[in-house]
Amino acid sequence: MESTTRIFKALSEPIRLRIVNLLLRGERCVCDLMEVLTMPQSTISRHLAYMKNAGLVKGRRRGVWMYYRLAVGNSGLHEKLLTILASWLPQTVEAKSDLKRLASLLRHKDSSSCQTNYPEKEL
Amino acid sequence: MESTTRIFKALSEPIRLRIVNLLLRGERCVCDLMEVLTMPQSTISRHLAYMKNAGLVKGRRRGVWMYYRLAVGNSGLHEKLLTILASWLPQTVEAKSDLKRLASLLRHKDSSSCQTNYPEKEL
DNA sequence: TCTACTTATCCGCATATGCGGATAAAAGCA
DNA sequence: TGCTTTTATCCGCATATGCGGATAAGTAGA
Helix, strand or coil, rough: CCHHHHHHHHHHCCCHHHHHHHHHCCECCCCCCCHHHCCCCCCCHHHHHHHHHCCEEEEEEECCCEEEEECCCHHHHEEEHHHHHHHHHHHHHHHHHHHHHHHHHHHHHHCCCCCCCCCCCCC | CCCHHHHHHHHHHHHHHHHHHHHHHHHCCCCHHHHHCCCHHHHHHHHHHHHHEEEEEEEEEEEEEEEEEECCCCCCCHHHHHHHHHHHHHHHHHHHHHHHHHHHHHCCCCCCCCCCCCCCCCC
16 A cells, blocks of 8 residues: 555656656656756656656666656556556646657757667657 | 646545545545544544545535545546546455454444445445 | 534644755766 | 766755644534
8 A cells, every 4th residue: 555655646746747648658768858848857857766766667777868667567556557647648738748849859859869779659 | 637636646645545445435424434544533634634625535514424425536537546446445455454444333333423324335 | 502522723843845956976988 | 087978866945744632613402
């Protein structure tokens, strides 16, 4: 029950729900997240640390970049939560506008900056 | 999104999840909740006020007693949350023991004290 | 109205957490 | 090693929230 309330806490800030929304489309590095969400890097990293501690996301280092992705649900509740978030989040105005900004960012990004090896889901 | 994070916050304390669990079986007055959860009345009332403010529960006064019940989900997400909580909560040890204590309380309760008019779900 | 019972709110206190600038740490490259 | 880039953590500060005893408010009955 404690681990469940930690997940709920991790979902209790709008900015963190927006991060979840972005990670639903694949892993992202901190620099992309801060650009899309237009928040200072320390703020983004702090939220990611909080979500990681709650078991909501996982991080993978690749060179200087840290890529974060959603952790697969390790309990029935966690898994179902991700499912309903995946169906609900994209309807929200914040999510839609973030995804637009992300798509534009990926289009114009310098190819020498952070890239993911993983196939992206459609934006 | 703001209203959603308020619901998540309302679900972010173990004691509040235990209240949700009890309310899944029907409405309950504050005095029953404080007895089952063995917490002081001010603590129970404070949590109920928080949950009510988040739209998670509703209160109904009947004489001196206040009966609280789960609010029906007014958004798709809210509704789905209640559904998965209803399937997950009863599996937890805390929920099981609370339901036992509730059943025993209802058995031995003085019939002159608070009663509900609504049919109870099976304990 | 006075009293008893139930619940809501207030109070002081402690902790958790948010913010964002500043600084430290990690990694890669020359 | 020294420099650059990216990310993590630290810092001081402000706010939110938890706790439970004390008190206020609401209700019913004598």
